[in-house]
Amino acid sequence: AVFTKAQLKASFYAGWSCGFYSGGWDRTLPTHAAAPDWDVFWREQMNQVMSSIGIARVCHEVNRAYCAGMGDHSQVAWEDAPDWRRVSAVAGVDCIIANPDTTPEQSHEGWLAQKVADGWVYGPVKNADTKQHPCMVPYAELPAEQRVKDYLFGAVVRSILKSWSE
Secondary structure, three states, X not given: OOOOHHHHHHHHHHHHHOXXXXXXXXXXXXXXXXXXXXXXXXXXXXXHHHOHHHHXXXXXXXXXXHHHHOOOOOOOOHHHOOHHHHHHHHHHHHHHHHOOOOOHHHHHHHHHHHHHHOOOEEOOOOEOOOOEEOOOOOHHHOOHHXXXXXXXXXXXXXXXXXXXXX
């Protein structure tokens, strides 16, 4: 279902009045705390979700799910991902935010340039210790299942940006 901001606001205050937020799942708030100003609450939530890091987290988890669907269960959750992986995802998001028309090929080429600058080289198996990666090739040489990741990444970023701007 798609909800308007007004519907979410009404739901928020209804949940607040019955204690769903205060003392409920969000135990950081006092049980009898006054409901916060909706606009402040909304802005804070959107700043968290709309940050490059928040969007990168979603992209990472979509990629992890896609990999799992392909039988690759080596991807770890965002919280457990090494810094280099998270930095790479944030850089990819920032690139698409700056240039929403970024193609999957351009996205891969940006990723590739960042990896080269960080000392990564081609290797038949991804190995963070030796900085080898099988996707260290031009986009046209990537297997189709690897190119899909660049399409998904861009689609997720643009979809989040579009949904929160409406």
